[in-house]
Amino acid sequence: MVDNLKHKLIVSCQSWPGTPFYGDPRMMRAMAECALMAGAGGIRANGPDDIREIKKTVPLPMIGIWKAPDKRGVRIITPDFESAEKLADAGADIIAIDATAEARPDEEELRELVGRIRSELKLAVMADISNAEEAVRAERCGADLAATTMAGYTSYTVKTDGPDLDLIETLVRTVHIPIVGEGRFSKPEEVQEAIRNRGAHSVVVGTSITAPWEIAARFVRAI
Numbered sequence: 001m002v003d004n005l006k007h008k009l010i011v012s013c014q015s016w017p018g019t020p021f022y023g024d025p026r027m028m029r030a031m032a033e034c035a036l037m038a039g040a041g042g043i044r045a046n047g048p049d050d051i052r053e054i055k056k057t058v059p060l061p062m063i064g065i066w067k068a069p070d071k072r073g074v075r076i077i078t079p080d081f082e083s084a085e086k087l088a089d090a091g092a093d094i095i096a097i098d099a100t101a102e103a104r105p106d107e108e109e110l111r112e113l114v115g116r117i118r119s120e121l122k123l124a125v126m127a128d129i130s131n132a133e134e135a136v137r138a139e140r141c142g143a144d145l146a147a148t149t150m151a152g153y154t155s156y157t158v159k160t161d162g163p164d165l166d167l168i169e170t171l172v173r174t175v176h177i178p179i180v181g182e183g184r185f186s187k188p189e190e191v192q193e194a195i196r197n198r199g200a201h202s203v204v205v206g207t208s209i210t211a212p213w214e215i216a217a218r219f220v221r222a223i
């Protein structure tokens with residue numbers, strides 16, 4: 001499954017409370033169908049309801065996440081094994097989890113979660129990280145691939161204007177698992193740069209494809 005994603009565009013189809021897409025999984029299914037028409041190689045989606053709906057018509061590898069409260073009450077990406085299990089039941093092929101030190105300071109807990117997803121659900125684990133140290137830790141804990149999803153979203157990382165291409169390059173040189181570029185990609189040239197010149201295995205694009213309220217606002221702001 002991880003090999004199938006090599007050099008492919010993965011489209012993140014997620015809706016947010018307060019936007020017109022929220023609350024009806026058919027909306028994200030339509031987005032995923034658009035990604036399929038475009039030739040994308042994978043989908044990333046949030047929660048069992050959206051995943052189940054998308055899987056009805058979109059036969060692409062599905063990276064499942066579930067943004068839900070962890071035991072501290074903080075919303076993180078796939079907080080526990082139970083949420084991963086529900087994503088698997090809904091049809092996820094790969095489970096992405098928050099693997100930052102901020103969200104999961106206890107390495108043993110991270111190792112256990114990764115191990116259980118791999119052995120009990122028989123699915124690959126994508127570790128959403130924010131820096132190189134966390135990618136090394138995720139690899140040590142058995143993650144199958146790492147994504148730069150959280151770069152700029154932890155208290156100790158800087159939010160670059162566009163995607164953190166230098167981090168991608170550093171990660172590719174530092175760990176052996178495939179590196180997925182994710183976060184703030186807004187131009188095709190950036191995706192090309194990440195894959196052709198920085199060694200990314202694949203790239204996930206969300207907002208710039210599936211959040212029209214933000215895309216439209218960029219034009220409005222430009223006037």
Ligand SMILES: CC(=O)N[C@H](C=O)[C@@H](O)[C@H](O)[C@H](O)COP(=O)(O)O
Binds near residue numbers: 204
């Ligand atoms: C930090 C965090 O929670 N990121 C989330 C992870 O699933 C999503 O909100 C992003 O949309 C996704 O990572 C894709 O990134 P972008 O929308 O920038 O293309």
